[in-house]
Amino acid sequence: MPALLPQPTSLVPRAGQFVLSAGTGLTAPPAVADLVRELLGPATGFGFPPGPDIVLEVVDEPALGTEGYRLAVTPERIAAAGTEAGLRWAVQTVRQLLPVAAYGTAAQGDARWAVPCVDIVDVPRYAWRGCLFDVARWCHPVGFLRRFVDLMALHKLNTLHLHLTDDQGWRFEVRRYPRLTGVGGWRRESAAGHAREDRFDGVPHGGFYTQEELRDLVAYAARRGVRIMPEIDVPGHMQAAIAAYPELGNEPGTPVEVRTAWGISSRILNVAESTVTFVTDVLDELVDVFPFGYVHLGGDEVPPDEWLASPAARDRAAAAGLSTVEGLLGWWARRLAGQLAGHGRRAAFWDELLDHGAPAGSLIFAWRDAGKVTAAQAAGHDVVAVPQPYLYLDWAETDAPDEPLAIHAPLPLAKVYGYQPGGVYGVQGQLWSEYLPTAELVEWRAYPRLAAVAEVGWTDPQPRDFAQFRGRLAAHLARLDVLKVNYRPLDGPDPLSGA
Numbered sequence: 001m002p003a004l005l006p007q008p009t010s011l012v013p014r015a016g017q018f019v020l021s022a023g024t025g026l027t028a029p030p031a032v033a034d035l036v037r038e039l040l041g042p043a044t045g046f047g048f049p050p051g052p053d054i055v056l057e058v059v060d061e062p063a064l065g066t067e068g069y070r071l072a073v074t075p076e077r078i079a080a081a082g083t084e085a086g087l088r089w090a091v092q093t094v095r096q097l098l099p100v101a102a103y104g105t106a107a108q109g110d111a112r113w114a115v116p117c118v119d120i121v122d123v124p125r126y127a128w129r130g131c132l133f134d135v136a137r138w139c140h141p142v143g144f145l146r147r148f149v150d151l152m153a154l155h156k157l158n159t160l161h162l163h164l165t166d167d168q169g170w171r172f173e174v175r176r177y178p179r180l181t182g183v184g185g186w187r188r189e190s191a192a193g194h195a196r197e198d199r200f201d202g203v204p205h206g207g208f209y210t211q212e213e214l215r216d217l218v219a220y221a222a223r224r225g226v227r228i229m230p231e232i233d234v235p236g237h238m239q240a241a242i243a244a245y246p247e248l249g250n251e252p253g254t255p256v257e258v259r260t261a262w263g264i265s266s267r268i269l270n271v272a273e274s275t276v277t278f279v280t281d282v283l284d285e286l287v288d289v290f291p292f293g294y295v296h297l298g299g300d301e302v303p304p305d306e307w308l309a310s311p312a313a314r315d316r317a318a319a320a321g322l323s324t325v326e327g328l329l330g331w332w333a334r335r336l337a338g339q340l341a342g343h344g345r346r347a348a349f350w351d352e353l354l355d356h357g358a359p360a361g362s363l364i365f366a367w368r369d370a371g372k373v374t375a376a377q378a379a380g381h382d383v384v385a386v387p388q389p390y391l392y393l394d395w396a397e398t399d400a401p402d403e404p405l406a407i408h409a410p411l412p413l414a415k416v417y418g419y420q421p422g423g424v425y426g427v428q429g430q431l432w433s434e435y436l437p438t439a440e441l442v443e444w445r446a447y448p449r450l451a452a453v454a455e456v457g458w459t460d461p462q463p464r465d466f467a468q469f470r471g472r473l474a475a476h477l478a479r480l481d482v483l484k485v486n487y488r489p490l491d492g493p494d495p496l497s498g499a
Contacts, residue, residue: 002116003475004096005451006156006458009068014117016075020044020098021113025051032056032087035223039095045107054078056087067158067225068123073097073115088225089156093120096479103482128384128426129457130159130229131393131450133442134433136166136240137262139185139207144439146220151447151485153224155454160221161296161428163231164209167239167259167267171208172230172289174282177245181208184240187258194405195262195434211289218290229348230290233298234279235269235332242267248275250306250313262407262434264301271307271316271328280339287343294363297336300350302329330357337362354379363425373424382425390419393449394432397488404444405435413490414466417452429453440486447480447487448473 001013020040026033026048036056037048048054059081064070069082069090080090095102097115131152135145149160164172170184186206192199209217218228239259242249249256250270259265269275286295307313307325317325330353337347337359348363351372358364364381366372367388376383385391389411396409403409421427429450436442451473456464470490480487 002097002118003472004093005472005476006455007469007472008093008120008122009459010119010121012119014074014119016117017114018073018075018078018117019112019114020046022046023049023051023053025049025053026056027052027054028056028087029058029084031223032084032091035088035091038223039091040098040102042106043102043104043108044111044113045109046113052077056080056090058082058084058087063123065123066127068121069093071118071120071122073117073119075117078115085158085225088153089122092154092156093122095154096476100478100482103479124156124458125460126421126424126426126457128159128428129157129454130161130384130426130428131157131446131453132161132163132231132386132428132430132432134163134166134431134436135171135209136163136169136233137433138205138437139169139171140433140439140442142209142213142217144442145217147439148442149217149221149224149226151443151450151483153221153226154479155451156225156458157428157450157454158226159426159428160226160228161231162228163233163296163432165232165240166237167265168262169206169258170240170244172214172232172282172286173208173210174285175211176281176285177278179244180241180282182244184244184258187240187260189260190437191260191262191434195407198261200260211285214289218292227292228290229292229294229296230286231296231298231348232279232282232286233296233300234336235329236300236302237265237298238269239265239267242269245278248278250310264303266303266305268302268304268306269332270310271313271331276332276335279336283336283339284343287340287345293344294346294348295340296348296365297333297340298350299329299333299353300367302352304328327356329353333357333362334359348384351376354381367430373421377422377424384426384428385419385421385424386428386430387419388430390416391427391429391453392432393429393445393453394434394436396445397449404441406445407432407435411449413449413452413470416449417456417466417469418464419456420461420464421456427453427457443486444488447485448477448490451476 069086071080185208189200192201246252351366364376370387395411396403396406399409
């Protein structure tokens with residue numbers, strides 16, 4: 001049985017093989033044909049000219065949904081049918097059916113490229129299968145973001161949640177407000193060791209992504225079937241923005257620097273109309289870069305102390321008919337969701353908004369625990385389940401002393417794989433980056449647990465069998481070996497000890 005991951009809805013092995021050759025012809029929609037050549041061409045050296053040997057056909061079959069596909073491999077040909085999105089996933093499946101050398105980047109003239117004969121029908125369980133990647137704490141290079149997208153697509157994950165701003169750095173270029181990146185994109189040092197140690201490295205860190213870089217990333221991801229949802233966290237986690245533009249804060253006469261420590265800042269946005277306009281200006285530029293239908297507006301971890309001490313905030317709360325100053329979180333959410341609606345977009349929020357009047361139609365990311373998933377559903381919201389005890393992949397897999405530094409532990413592979421989200425809109429892994437300053441550490445934390453998230457999101461459990469998954473995963477890791485992914489081994493010592 002082929003070791004496919006995520007596990008297809010239905011797979012029936014057949015006798016025989018289809019063998020690719022230099023003359024193997026391809027018939028497919030142009031974008032899908034380009035993907036075949038891009039993914040399979042480098043290792044095979046084949047150009048896949050037009051022809052009848054691989055036929056990928058767009059069909060309208062309601063049973064396949066928006067991303068499902070049918071794949072039949074016979075000794076004579078490979079045939080797949082589905083939506084264009086589904087055909088992209090079919091290409092990833094064919095790639096997994098090939099020898100692991102298909103993941104290489106150099107042509108291997110002596111290889112035999114045999115695809116085992118199978119019949120597959122494959123439909124994802126959830127519409128949203130994603131991963132959050134925090135680039136605000138550490139500004140990872142655009143080239144690594146592309147690699148990250150490639151690895152997501154390999155696992156049929158369809159949404160990258162890009163956390164672009166936080167107290168420790170602002171990474172999105174806003175042309176109207178250049179100090180957001182010129183000042184807010186840089187901090188003078190970073191925490192060293194665990195946050196509770198109160199040590200610092202004395203090394204400046206910063207950077208940002210231009211709008212053109214992000215447009216290119218969006219297009220690159222789209223060719224692989226991955227959407228990108230940007231996040232601008234408001235009205236908390238905004239110390240970097242307040243450092244750049246002090247008038248946004250509640251104490252504009254007090255100097256504020258980009259935060260160097262991890263944790264929650266007490267610096268939050270004020271409630272002046274000019275500050276609302278500032279943020280809506282930012283969103284106007286953001287939606288021009290990111291065409292996806294959702295924008296995440298954060299709304300988490302907003303200490304109300306500055307509002308409680310502010311006459312202007314108290315007056316704003318009273319004028320808005322709010323019973324408490326804390327209700328200004330919902331006021332902010334409604335104002336910004338309305339701005340996005342004018343662009344034809346929907347707002348997403350963290351689950352704190354459940355307590356403060358999340359706008360109707362919001363997509364809620366339930367993170368604090370599994371109970372918040374249920375609460376968000378009960379409130380009538382679409383929900384992406386991201387509860388930290390199951391899906392916070394920045395947690396260490398074990399609490400062993402040779403694990404690289406992490407905010408918390410343990411979150412073992414088996415617990416990730418065993419998570420049952422229920423009747424939600426989607427599910428995603430979370431990679432907050434306080435303790436992930438390098439690409440190698442990001443991959444170490446992400447894999448293989450993000451592969452487990454991919455299967456939780458794609459495959460309906462009947463029931464879920466961890467031993468069987470682990471067996472397929474062991475074979476799948478050989479593909480990641482060819483790609484030189486710095487994943488955490490299933491067994492064995494930690495090669496990043498002391499990192």
